[in-house]
Amino acid sequence: xxxxxxxxxxxxxxxxxxxxxxxxxxxxxxxxxxxxxxxxxxxxxxxxxxxxxxxxxxxxxxxxxxxxxxxxxxxxxxxxxxxxxxxxxxxxxxxxxxxxxxxxxxxxxxxxxxxxxxxxxxxxxxxxxxxxxxxxxxxxx
Amino acid sequence: xxxxxxxxxxxxxxxxxxxxxxxxxxxxxxxxxxxxxxxxxxxxxxxxxxxxxxxxxxxxxxxxxxxxxxxxxxxxxxxxxxxxxxxxxxxxxxxxxxxxxxxxxxxxxxxxxxxxxxxxxxxxxxxxxxxxxxxxxxxxxxxxxxxxxxxxxxxxxxxxxxxxxxxxxxxxxxxxxxxxxxxxxxxxxxxxxxxxxxxxxxxxxxxxxxxxxxxxxxxxxxxxxxxxxxxxxxxxxxxxxxxxxxxxxxxxxxxxxxxxxxxxxxxxxxxxxxxxxxxxxxxxxxxxxxxxxxxxxxxxxxxxxxxxxxxxxxxxxxxxxxxxxxxxxxxxxxxxxxxxxxxxxxxxxxxxxxxxxxxxxxxxxxxxxxxxxxxxxxxxxxxxxxxxxxxx
Numbered sequence: 238x239x240x241x242x243x244x245x246x247x248x249x250x251x252x253x254x255x256x257x258x259x260x261x262x263x264x265x266x267x268x269x270x271x272x273x274x275x276x277x278x279x280x281x282x283x284x285x286x287x288x289x290x291x292x293x294x295x296x297x298x299x300x301x302x303x304x305x306x307x308x309x310x311x312x313x314x315x316x317x318x319x320x321x322x323x324x325x326x327x328x329x330x331x332x333x334x335x336x337x338x339x340x341x342x343x344x345x346x347x348x349x350x351x352x353x354x355x356x357x358x359x360x361x362x363x364x365x366x367x368x369x370x371x372x373x374x375x376x377x378x
Numbered sequence: 379x380x381x382x383x384x385x386x387x388x389x390x391x392x393x394x395x396x397x398x399x400x401x402x403x404x405x406x407x408x409x410x411x412x413x414x415x416x417x418x419x420x421x422x423x424x425x426x427x428x429x430x431x432x433x434x435x436x437x438x439x440x441x442x443x444x445x446x447x448x449x450x451x452x453x454x455x456x457x458x459x460x461x462x463x464x465x466x467x468x469x470x471x472x473x474x475x476x477x478x479x480x481x482x483x484x485x486x487x488x489x490x491x492x493x494x495x496x497x498x499x500x501x502x503x504x505x506x507x508x509x510x511x512x513x514x515x516x517x518x519x520x521x522x523x524x525x526x527x528x529x530x531x532x533x534x535x536x537x538x539x540x541x542x543x544x545x546x547x548x549x550x551x552x553x554x555x556x557x558x559x560x561x562x563x564x565x566x567x568x569x570x571x572x573x574x575x576x577x578x579x580x581x582x583x584x585x586x587x588x589x590x591x592x593x594x595x596x597x598x599x600x601x602x603x604x605x606x607x608x609x610x611x612x613x614x615x616x617x618x619x620x621x622x623x624x625x626x627x628x629x630x631x632x633x634x635x636x637x638x639x640x641x642x643x644x645x646x647x648x649x650x651x652x653x654x655x656x657x658x659x660x661x662x663x664x665x666x667x668x669x670x671x672x673x674x675x676x677x678x679x680x681x682x683x684x685x686x687x688x689x690x691x692x693x694x695x696x697x698x699x700x701x702x703x704x705x706x707x708x709x710x711x712x713x714x715x716x717x718x719x720x721x722x723x724x725x726x727x728x729x730x731x732x733x734x735x736x737x738x739x740x741x742x743x744x745x746x747x748x749x750x751x752x753x754x755x756x757x758x759x760x761x762x763x764x765x766x767x768x769x770x
Contacts, residue, residue, distance in 0.1 A: 329428070329648055329650075329660055329731050329734060330731040330732075330733040330734055331428075331429070331430075331660070331728060331729055331730060331731045331734075332727055332728040332729075332731070332732075333563050333573065333727055333728065334727075335727045336563065336564070336571050336572075336573055336725065336726070336727025337563075337564055337571075337727075345715065345728075347713075347714075347715065348713075349732075349733060350713065350728065350732040350733060367486075367488070367653050368563065368564055368653050370430070370650035370658075370660070370729075371648060371650055372651065
Protein backbone atom coordinates (compact mmCIF):
# COMPACT_ATOMS: atom_id res chain seq x y z
CA UNK A 238 0.00 0.00 0.00
CA UNK A 239 1.43 3.36 -0.97
CA UNK A 240 1.81 6.11 1.58
CA UNK A 241 -0.79 8.13 -0.30
CA UNK A 242 -3.49 5.70 0.72
CA UNK A 243 -2.79 6.25 4.41
CA UNK A 244 -5.88 7.42 6.21
CA UNK A 245 -5.58 10.80 7.87
CA UNK A 246 -7.77 12.68 10.34
CA UNK A 247 -6.84 16.35 10.44
CA UNK A 248 -8.24 19.68 11.53
CA UNK A 249 -8.11 22.76 9.35
CA UNK A 250 -9.39 26.30 9.52
CA UNK A 251 -10.70 27.68 6.24
CA UNK A 252 -10.97 31.43 6.11
CA UNK A 253 -13.02 32.90 3.32
CA UNK A 254 -13.90 36.31 1.95
CA UNK A 255 -17.34 37.61 1.01
CA UNK A 256 -16.93 36.42 -2.63
CA UNK A 257 -16.43 32.84 -1.51
CA UNK A 258 -19.10 32.65 1.13
CA UNK A 259 -21.71 31.34 -1.33
CA UNK A 260 -19.52 28.46 -2.61
CA UNK A 261 -20.55 24.88 -1.65
CA UNK A 262 -17.12 24.08 -0.26
CA UNK A 263 -18.05 21.26 2.06
CA UNK A 264 -20.02 19.53 -0.70
CA UNK A 265 -16.98 19.76 -2.96
CA UNK A 266 -14.79 18.10 -0.33
CA UNK A 267 -17.15 15.15 -0.16
CA UNK A 268 -17.96 14.83 -3.85
CA UNK A 269 -14.56 15.41 -5.42
CA UNK A 270 -12.17 14.21 -2.75
CA UNK A 271 -14.16 11.62 -0.89
CA UNK A 272 -13.33 13.29 2.43
CA UNK A 273 -15.54 13.06 5.48
CA UNK A 274 -15.95 16.57 6.86
CA UNK A 275 -16.95 17.29 10.41
CA UNK A 276 -17.90 20.91 10.97
CA UNK A 277 -16.67 21.85 14.43
CA UNK A 278 -17.41 25.52 14.19
CA UNK A 279 -18.42 28.05 11.58
CA UNK A 280 -18.91 31.77 11.74
CA UNK A 281 -19.80 34.39 9.18
CA UNK A 282 -19.50 38.03 10.15
CA UNK A 283 -21.97 40.74 9.08
CA UNK A 284 -19.47 41.70 6.34
CA UNK A 285 -19.79 38.09 5.12
CA UNK A 286 -16.22 37.17 5.95
CA UNK A 287 -15.96 33.96 7.83
CA UNK A 288 -14.20 30.85 8.91
CA UNK A 289 -14.92 27.19 9.07
CA UNK A 290 -13.21 24.87 11.51
CA UNK A 291 -13.33 21.43 9.96
CA UNK A 292 -12.26 17.95 10.87
CA UNK A 293 -11.34 16.11 7.65
CA UNK A 294 -10.78 12.40 7.32
CA UNK A 295 -9.89 10.45 4.20
CA UNK A 296 -6.80 9.31 2.35
CA UNK A 297 -3.72 11.44 2.65
CA UNK A 298 -3.55 11.91 -1.13
CA UNK A 299 -7.11 13.21 -1.31
CA UNK A 300 -6.58 15.43 1.71
CA UNK A 301 -3.54 17.05 0.09
CA UNK A 302 -5.29 17.50 -3.26
CA UNK A 303 -8.29 19.04 -1.53
CA UNK A 304 -6.18 21.61 0.31
CA UNK A 305 -4.46 22.66 -2.93
CA UNK A 306 -7.82 22.98 -4.66
CA UNK A 307 -9.24 25.13 -1.85
CA UNK A 308 -6.22 27.41 -1.91
CA UNK A 309 -6.53 27.80 -5.66
CA UNK A 310 -10.09 29.01 -5.14
CA UNK A 311 -8.76 31.76 -2.87
CA UNK A 312 -9.50 30.27 0.54
CA UNK A 313 -6.92 30.73 3.22
CA UNK A 314 -6.16 27.34 4.65
CA UNK A 315 -4.55 26.95 8.03
CA UNK A 316 -3.89 23.44 9.14
CA UNK A 317 -4.03 23.09 12.88
CA UNK A 318 -0.45 22.20 13.60
CA UNK A 319 -0.57 25.26 15.80
CA UNK A 320 -2.29 24.50 19.03
CA UNK A 321 -3.22 26.54 22.01
CA UNK A 322 -2.38 24.93 25.31
CA UNK A 323 -3.49 25.72 28.80
CA UNK A 324 -1.03 25.67 31.70
CA UNK A 325 -3.22 24.70 34.60
CA UNK A 326 -0.49 25.55 37.11
CA UNK A 327 -0.15 29.13 35.90
CA UNK A 328 -3.93 29.59 35.66
CA UNK A 329 -5.39 31.63 38.52
CA UNK A 330 -8.89 30.35 37.71
CA UNK A 331 -10.14 33.90 37.28
CA UNK A 332 -12.21 33.06 34.21
CA UNK A 333 -11.55 36.23 32.18
CA UNK A 334 -10.54 34.12 29.14
CA UNK A 335 -14.03 32.65 28.92
CA UNK A 336 -15.34 36.08 27.95
CA UNK A 337 -13.10 36.38 24.88
CA UNK A 338 -13.06 32.78 23.63
CA UNK A 339 -15.26 32.71 20.50
CA UNK A 340 -15.57 28.94 20.20
CA UNK A 341 -16.53 27.83 23.69
CA UNK A 342 -13.23 25.94 24.10
CA UNK A 343 -12.63 27.87 27.30
CA UNK A 344 -15.62 27.86 29.62
CA UNK A 345 -16.57 27.85 33.27
CA UNK A 346 -17.86 24.72 34.92
CA UNK A 347 -20.91 25.59 37.00
CA UNK A 348 -21.48 25.95 39.91
CA UNK A 349 -17.77 25.57 40.78
CA UNK A 350 -16.76 28.31 38.26
CA UNK A 351 -13.59 26.36 37.50
CA UNK A 352 -11.95 27.09 34.14
CA UNK A 353 -12.09 24.26 31.61
CA UNK A 354 -10.29 24.03 28.26
CA UNK A 355 -11.46 21.71 25.50
CA UNK A 356 -8.68 21.80 22.91
CA UNK A 357 -10.75 20.20 20.16
CA UNK A 358 -13.11 23.18 20.11
CA UNK A 359 -10.25 25.71 19.87
CA UNK A 360 -10.01 27.72 16.64
CA UNK A 361 -6.55 29.09 17.46
CA UNK A 362 -7.75 32.70 17.27
CA UNK A 363 -5.20 33.50 20.02
CA UNK A 364 -7.56 35.85 21.88
CA UNK A 365 -7.06 33.98 25.15
CA UNK A 366 -3.28 34.23 24.79
CA UNK A 367 -3.62 38.00 24.55
CA UNK A 368 -6.21 38.33 27.29
CA UNK A 369 -5.02 35.89 29.97
CA UNK A 370 -3.63 38.03 32.83
CA UNK A 371 -1.49 35.16 34.13
CA UNK A 372 0.08 34.07 30.79
CA UNK A 373 -1.44 30.63 31.24
CA UNK A 374 -2.43 30.22 27.56
CA UNK A 375 0.35 29.43 25.09
CA UNK A 376 0.71 28.84 21.36
CA UNK A 377 2.51 25.57 20.61
CA UNK A 378 3.84 25.15 17.09
CA UNK B 379 -29.55 38.11 72.59
CA UNK B 380 -26.58 35.90 73.44
CA UNK B 381 -23.20 37.53 72.99
CA UNK B 382 -19.65 36.26 72.69
CA UNK B 383 -16.49 38.21 73.35
CA UNK B 384 -13.21 38.05 71.43
CA UNK B 385 -11.66 36.53 74.57
CA UNK B 386 -14.26 33.74 74.73
CA UNK B 387 -13.86 32.95 71.04
CA UNK B 388 -10.05 32.93 71.28
CA UNK B 389 -10.18 30.66 74.34
CA UNK B 390 -12.20 28.16 72.30
CA UNK B 391 -9.81 28.48 69.35
CA UNK B 392 -6.84 27.73 71.63
CA UNK B 393 -8.60 24.63 72.93
CA UNK B 394 -9.37 23.54 69.37
CA UNK B 395 -13.07 23.71 70.20
CA UNK B 396 -14.13 26.70 68.13
CA UNK B 397 -16.81 26.10 65.49
CA UNK B 398 -15.38 27.63 62.33
CA UNK B 399 -17.22 27.66 59.00
CA UNK B 400 -16.80 29.46 55.69
CA UNK B 401 -19.04 32.32 54.58
CA UNK B 402 -20.83 29.86 52.27
CA UNK B 403 -21.27 27.05 54.79
CA UNK B 404 -22.84 29.44 57.28
CA UNK B 405 -25.69 30.18 54.86
CA UNK B 406 -26.86 26.56 54.94
CA UNK B 407 -26.36 26.22 58.70
CA UNK B 408 -28.58 29.27 59.33
CA UNK B 409 -31.21 27.98 56.89
CA UNK B 410 -31.36 24.62 58.63
CA UNK B 411 -31.04 25.68 62.25
CA UNK B 412 -32.32 29.22 62.31
CA UNK B 413 -30.38 32.40 63.09
CA UNK B 414 -30.53 32.12 66.87
CA UNK B 415 -29.28 28.57 67.11
CA UNK B 416 -26.67 29.12 64.36
CA UNK B 417 -25.36 32.23 66.19
CA UNK B 418 -24.95 30.26 69.38
CA UNK B 419 -23.19 27.41 67.58
CA UNK B 420 -20.83 29.20 65.15
CA UNK B 421 -17.85 31.12 66.56
CA UNK B 422 -16.01 32.25 63.44
CA UNK B 423 -16.96 32.68 59.78
CA UNK B 424 -14.09 32.81 57.29
CA UNK B 425 -14.20 34.83 54.07
CA UNK B 426 -11.94 34.89 51.01
CA UNK B 427 -11.20 36.85 47.87
CA UNK B 428 -8.62 36.52 45.10
CA UNK B 429 -8.68 39.29 42.56
CA UNK B 430 -6.75 42.00 40.84
CA UNK B 431 -5.95 44.70 43.40
CA UNK B 432 -4.01 47.47 41.69
CA UNK B 433 -3.27 49.58 44.71
CA UNK B 434 -0.72 47.13 46.12
CA UNK B 435 2.99 47.21 46.75
CA UNK B 436 5.85 46.23 49.01
CA UNK B 437 8.59 47.80 51.08
CA UNK B 438 11.99 46.19 50.66
CA UNK B 439 15.21 46.70 52.60
CA UNK B 440 18.39 45.51 50.86
CA UNK B 441 20.80 45.52 53.90
CA UNK B 442 23.56 48.09 53.99
CA UNK B 443 26.24 47.59 51.39
CA UNK B 444 30.00 47.74 51.90
CA UNK B 445 30.99 50.49 51.25
CA UNK B 446 27.66 52.07 52.15
CA UNK B 447 25.19 53.51 49.68
CA UNK B 448 22.27 55.95 49.75
CA UNK B 449 20.31 54.33 46.93
CA UNK B 450 18.78 57.09 44.86
CA UNK B 451 17.35 55.02 42.06
CA UNK B 452 16.54 51.32 42.27
CA UNK B 453 15.42 48.76 39.69
CA UNK B 454 14.44 45.12 40.20
CA UNK B 455 14.47 43.07 36.99
CA UNK B 456 14.50 46.45 35.27
CA UNK B 457 11.31 47.60 37.01
CA UNK B 458 11.84 50.89 38.88
CA UNK B 459 11.17 50.96 42.62
CA UNK B 460 10.72 54.19 44.59
CA UNK B 461 13.86 54.83 46.59
CA UNK B 462 13.20 58.26 48.04
CA UNK B 463 12.85 56.79 51.51
CA UNK B 464 16.19 56.02 53.20
CA UNK B 465 19.60 54.57 52.35
CA UNK B 466 18.59 51.02 51.39
CA UNK B 467 14.78 51.06 51.50
CA UNK B 468 12.59 50.99 48.42
CA UNK B 469 8.91 50.61 47.58
CA UNK B 470 7.88 48.53 44.60
CA UNK B 471 4.38 49.29 43.32
CA UNK B 472 2.23 46.64 41.64
CA UNK B 473 1.44 48.65 38.51
CA UNK B 474 4.98 49.88 37.80
CA UNK B 475 6.05 49.06 34.24
CA UNK B 476 9.39 47.65 33.19
CA UNK B 477 11.75 50.38 32.01
CA UNK B 478 11.44 50.75 28.25
CA UNK B 479 8.11 48.89 28.08
CA UNK B 480 6.50 49.99 24.80
CA UNK B 481 3.24 50.37 26.81
CA UNK B 482 0.41 51.26 24.44
CA UNK B 483 2.52 52.61 21.58
CA UNK B 484 1.19 49.62 19.65
CA UNK B 485 -2.29 49.44 21.09
CA UNK B 486 -3.28 47.25 22.87
CA UNK B 487 0.03 46.81 24.71
CA UNK B 488 0.94 43.48 26.29
CA UNK B 489 2.74 44.56 29.48
CA UNK B 490 4.45 41.21 30.02
CA UNK B 491 6.31 42.11 33.22
CA UNK B 492 6.14 44.75 35.92
CA UNK B 493 5.93 45.52 39.63
CA UNK B 494 3.32 42.86 40.34
CA UNK B 495 5.55 40.23 38.77
CA UNK B 496 8.55 41.41 40.83
CA UNK B 497 6.49 40.88 43.99
CA UNK B 498 5.37 37.42 42.84
CA UNK B 499 8.92 36.40 41.84
CA UNK B 500 10.33 37.52 45.19
CA UNK B 501 7.72 35.49 47.09
CA UNK B 502 8.35 32.51 44.79
CA UNK B 503 12.02 32.61 45.84
CA UNK B 504 13.25 33.39 42.32
CA UNK B 505 16.48 35.24 41.56
CA UNK B 506 16.09 38.90 40.60
CA UNK B 507 18.52 41.49 39.25
CA UNK B 508 18.99 44.49 41.52
CA UNK B 509 20.44 47.69 40.05
CA UNK B 510 20.93 50.86 42.08
CA UNK B 511 22.57 54.20 41.43
CA UNK B 512 23.44 57.14 43.65
CA UNK B 513 25.10 60.54 43.69
CA UNK B 514 27.40 59.57 46.58
CA UNK B 515 27.84 61.31 49.95
CA UNK B 516 30.59 61.40 52.55
CA UNK B 517 28.69 58.87 54.66
CA UNK B 518 27.36 56.85 51.70
CA UNK B 519 30.09 56.85 49.02
CA UNK B 520 28.98 53.93 46.78
CA UNK B 521 27.49 55.19 43.49
CA UNK B 522 26.60 52.04 41.62
CA UNK B 523 25.45 48.55 42.55
CA UNK B 524 24.40 45.52 40.53
CA UNK B 525 23.69 42.15 42.04
CA UNK B 526 21.52 39.07 41.85
CA UNK B 527 19.32 38.43 44.85
CA UNK B 528 16.43 36.40 46.19
CA UNK B 529 14.02 37.32 48.99
CA UNK B 530 16.40 35.57 51.43
CA UNK B 531 19.03 38.22 50.65
CA UNK B 532 16.67 41.01 51.70
CA UNK B 533 16.70 42.24 55.26
CA UNK B 534 12.96 43.00 55.18
CA UNK B 535 10.21 42.51 52.63
CA UNK B 536 6.66 43.31 53.52
CA UNK B 537 3.50 44.07 51.60
CA UNK B 538 2.07 47.48 52.38
CA UNK B 539 -0.92 48.04 50.14
CA UNK B 540 -2.95 51.25 50.34
CA UNK B 541 -6.18 49.81 48.92
CA UNK B 542 -7.23 46.16 48.72
CA UNK B 543 -10.35 44.05 49.05
CA UNK B 544 -13.01 46.42 47.74
CA UNK B 545 -16.31 45.70 49.47
CA UNK B 546 -18.28 45.55 46.19
CA UNK B 547 -17.22 46.49 42.68
CA UNK B 548 -18.24 47.88 39.32
CA UNK B 549 -19.42 45.56 36.58
CA UNK B 550 -17.80 46.49 33.27
CA UNK B 551 -19.68 46.92 30.01
CA UNK B 552 -18.93 48.94 26.88
CA UNK B 553 -21.53 51.22 25.28
CA UNK B 554 -19.15 52.52 22.59
CA UNK B 555 -19.04 51.06 19.09
CA UNK B 556 -15.45 49.87 19.33
CA UNK B 557 -13.66 47.39 21.60
CA UNK B 558 -12.02 48.91 24.68
CA UNK B 559 -9.13 47.42 26.68
CA UNK B 560 -9.58 48.31 30.32
CA UNK B 561 -8.54 47.22 33.79
CA UNK B 562 -11.87 45.36 33.68
CA UNK B 563 -10.54 43.39 30.69
CA UNK B 564 -11.49 43.46 27.03
CA UNK B 565 -14.98 44.88 26.60
CA UNK B 566 -16.67 44.30 23.26
CA UNK B 567 -18.61 47.11 21.56
CA UNK B 568 -22.33 47.71 22.02
CA UNK B 569 -22.57 45.80 25.30
CA UNK B 570 -21.16 42.64 23.74
CA UNK B 571 -19.93 41.24 27.04
CA UNK B 572 -19.82 41.93 30.76
CA UNK B 573 -16.84 41.49 33.09
CA UNK B 574 -17.22 41.57 36.86
CA UNK B 575 -14.87 41.39 39.83
CA UNK B 576 -16.18 40.34 43.21
CA UNK B 577 -16.00 37.35 45.52
CA UNK B 578 -19.73 37.85 46.17
CA UNK B 579 -20.99 35.98 49.21
CA UNK B 580 -17.39 35.06 50.15
CA UNK B 581 -16.19 38.67 50.01
CA UNK B 582 -14.65 39.83 53.33
CA UNK B 583 -16.25 43.26 53.62
CA UNK B 584 -19.67 42.13 52.37
CA UNK B 585 -19.85 39.72 55.31
CA UNK B 586 -19.39 42.59 57.74
CA UNK B 587 -21.06 45.40 55.82
CA UNK B 588 -20.96 47.98 58.64
CA UNK B 589 -17.42 46.98 59.76
CA UNK B 590 -18.50 45.88 63.22
CA UNK B 591 -15.45 43.61 63.59
CA UNK B 592 -12.85 44.84 61.07
CA UNK B 593 -10.36 47.62 61.70
CA UNK B 594 -6.80 48.53 62.63
CA UNK B 595 -4.98 45.37 63.69
CA UNK B 596 -7.41 42.74 62.39
CA UNK B 597 -5.36 39.60 61.73
CA UNK B 598 -6.01 38.29 58.22
CA UNK B 599 -4.90 35.77 55.58
CA UNK B 600 -2.74 37.75 53.16
CA UNK B 601 -1.05 36.13 50.18
CA UNK B 602 -0.82 32.75 51.87
CA UNK B 603 0.73 34.20 55.02
CA UNK B 604 -0.52 36.18 57.99
CA UNK B 605 -1.20 39.86 57.54
CA UNK B 606 -2.95 42.69 59.30
CA UNK B 607 -5.39 45.42 58.43
CA UNK B 608 -3.64 48.81 58.77
CA UNK B 609 -6.90 50.71 58.59
CA UNK B 610 -9.33 51.95 55.98
CA UNK B 611 -7.82 51.81 52.50
CA UNK B 612 -7.61 54.80 50.20
CA UNK B 613 -11.00 55.71 48.70
CA UNK B 614 -12.78 53.92 51.61
CA UNK B 615 -16.33 55.24 51.36
CA UNK B 616 -18.96 54.32 53.91
CA UNK B 617 -21.53 56.89 52.85
CA UNK B 618 -22.82 55.46 49.56
CA UNK B 619 -26.21 53.98 48.75
CA UNK B 620 -27.14 50.67 50.43
CA UNK B 621 -29.73 47.95 49.83
CA UNK B 622 -32.55 47.45 52.34
CA UNK B 623 -30.39 44.62 53.72
CA UNK B 624 -27.58 47.13 54.41
CA UNK B 625 -25.23 46.10 51.61
CA UNK B 626 -23.39 48.87 49.76
CA UNK B 627 -24.39 49.12 46.09
CA UNK B 628 -20.91 50.11 44.86
CA UNK B 629 -17.22 49.95 45.74
CA UNK B 630 -17.62 51.39 49.29
CA UNK B 631 -15.25 49.99 51.92
CA UNK B 632 -11.57 49.16 51.29
CA UNK B 633 -8.66 47.86 53.37
CA UNK B 634 -5.07 48.99 53.72
CA UNK B 635 -3.11 45.83 54.54
CA UNK B 636 0.37 44.69 55.48
CA UNK B 637 2.14 41.35 55.90
CA UNK B 638 5.54 39.66 55.85
CA UNK B 639 6.34 38.55 52.28
CA UNK B 640 8.91 36.03 53.49
CA UNK B 641 6.09 33.91 54.87
CA UNK B 642 3.78 34.24 51.85
CA UNK B 643 3.09 31.73 49.08
CA UNK B 644 3.16 32.78 45.41
CA UNK B 645 0.06 30.66 44.78
CA UNK B 646 -1.91 33.38 46.54
CA UNK B 647 -0.22 36.49 45.14
CA UNK B 648 0.31 36.75 41.40
CA UNK B 649 1.63 39.36 38.99
CA UNK B 650 -0.76 39.86 36.09
CA UNK B 651 -0.80 41.57 32.69
CA UNK B 652 -3.94 43.28 31.44
CA UNK B 653 -4.04 43.71 27.67
CA UNK B 654 -4.01 47.39 26.76
CA UNK B 655 -4.03 48.48 30.41
CA UNK B 656 -0.86 47.48 32.25
CA UNK B 657 0.42 45.25 35.00
CA UNK B 658 -1.12 44.57 38.37
CA UNK B 659 -1.25 42.09 41.21
CA UNK B 660 -3.80 39.45 42.11
CA UNK B 661 -3.96 39.26 45.87
CA UNK B 662 -5.49 36.60 48.08
CA UNK B 663 -7.14 37.94 51.23
CA UNK B 664 -9.24 36.20 53.86
CA UNK B 665 -10.75 37.89 56.88
CA UNK B 666 -12.15 35.95 59.84
CA UNK B 667 -15.42 37.31 61.21
CA UNK B 668 -16.10 36.67 64.90
CA UNK B 669 -19.76 35.84 65.55
CA UNK B 670 -20.17 38.23 68.47
CA UNK B 671 -23.99 38.06 68.37
CA UNK B 672 -26.99 37.11 66.24
CA UNK B 673 -26.72 40.28 64.11
CA UNK B 674 -23.19 39.31 63.13
CA UNK B 675 -24.33 35.84 62.15
CA UNK B 676 -27.09 37.33 60.05
CA UNK B 677 -24.62 39.60 58.23
CA UNK B 678 -22.45 36.60 57.32
CA UNK B 679 -25.47 34.89 55.75
CA UNK B 680 -25.31 37.30 52.79
CA UNK B 681 -25.90 35.47 49.49
CA UNK B 682 -24.98 36.31 45.89
CA UNK B 683 -28.67 37.03 45.23
CA UNK B 684 -28.64 39.82 47.86
CA UNK B 685 -25.64 41.67 46.40
CA UNK B 686 -26.30 44.38 43.83
CA UNK B 687 -23.37 45.63 41.76
CA UNK B 688 -23.44 48.69 39.50
CA UNK B 689 -23.16 48.04 35.76
CA UNK B 690 -20.82 50.74 34.45
CA UNK B 691 -20.07 51.92 30.94
CA UNK B 692 -16.31 51.80 30.39
CA UNK B 693 -16.64 52.72 26.72
CA UNK B 694 -17.87 56.30 26.91
CA UNK B 695 -18.77 57.49 30.41
CA UNK B 696 -16.11 56.07 32.74
CA UNK B 697 -13.11 57.50 30.83
CA UNK B 698 -14.60 60.99 30.73
CA UNK B 699 -15.35 61.05 34.43
CA UNK B 700 -19.13 61.15 33.95
CA UNK B 701 -21.17 58.95 36.35
CA UNK B 702 -20.85 55.56 34.56
CA UNK B 703 -23.67 53.62 36.31
CA UNK B 704 -26.33 52.26 33.97
CA UNK B 705 -28.18 50.09 36.48
CA UNK B 706 -27.70 47.18 38.86
CA UNK B 707 -27.44 43.40 38.63
CA UNK B 708 -27.05 40.77 41.32
CA UNK B 709 -23.89 38.72 41.77
CA UNK B 710 -26.05 35.59 41.38
CA UNK B 711 -27.01 36.75 37.87
CA UNK B 712 -23.39 37.56 37.04
CA UNK B 713 -22.23 34.13 38.17
CA UNK B 714 -24.90 32.38 36.07
CA UNK B 715 -22.98 33.25 32.88
CA UNK B 716 -25.37 35.72 31.33
CA UNK B 717 -27.49 38.63 32.45
CA UNK B 718 -30.51 40.30 30.97
CA UNK B 719 -29.69 43.97 30.94
CA UNK B 720 -31.08 46.89 28.96
CA UNK B 721 -33.13 44.47 26.87
CA UNK B 722 -30.12 42.35 25.94
CA UNK B 723 -28.90 38.97 27.03
CA UNK B 724 -25.19 39.61 27.72
CA UNK B 725 -22.59 36.91 28.46
CA UNK B 726 -20.51 37.47 31.61
CA UNK B 727 -16.96 36.59 32.66
CA UNK B 728 -15.26 37.09 36.03
CA UNK B 729 -11.89 38.72 36.78
CA UNK B 730 -11.84 37.60 40.37
CA UNK B 731 -11.31 33.89 40.98
CA UNK B 732 -14.18 32.17 42.76
CA UNK B 733 -12.35 28.80 43.15
CA UNK B 734 -9.38 30.58 44.74
CA UNK B 735 -11.63 32.69 47.01
CA UNK B 736 -13.19 29.45 48.22
CA UNK B 737 -9.75 27.87 48.71
CA UNK B 738 -8.63 30.87 50.80
CA UNK B 739 -11.77 30.85 52.99
CA UNK B 740 -11.23 27.11 53.50
CA UNK B 741 -7.52 27.52 54.31
CA UNK B 742 -8.30 30.23 56.85
CA UNK B 743 -10.99 28.02 58.35
CA UNK B 744 -8.33 25.30 58.79
CA UNK B 745 -5.85 27.72 60.42
CA UNK B 746 -8.44 28.96 62.92
CA UNK B 747 -9.79 25.46 63.62
CA UNK B 748 -6.28 24.14 64.27
CA UNK B 749 -5.73 26.82 66.88
CA UNK B 750 -2.83 28.48 65.05
CA UNK B 751 -4.67 31.67 64.12
CA UNK B 752 -6.28 33.83 66.81
CA UNK B 753 -8.70 36.67 66.21
CA UNK B 754 -7.62 40.17 67.08
CA UNK B 755 -9.90 42.87 68.40
CA UNK B 756 -9.32 45.95 66.25
CA UNK B 757 -7.77 48.95 67.98
CA UNK B 758 -10.04 51.18 65.87
CA UNK B 759 -12.88 49.98 63.65
CA UNK B 760 -13.16 51.14 60.04
CA UNK B 761 -15.32 54.24 59.54
CA UNK B 762 -18.97 53.27 59.12
CA UNK B 763 -22.33 54.78 58.17
CA UNK B 764 -23.15 57.83 60.25
CA UNK B 765 -25.60 56.99 62.99
CA UNK B 766 -25.11 53.23 62.72
CA UNK B 767 -24.80 51.81 66.24
CA UNK B 768 -22.10 49.10 66.31
CA UNK B 769 -22.36 48.37 70.03
CA UNK B 770 -18.65 49.05 70.57
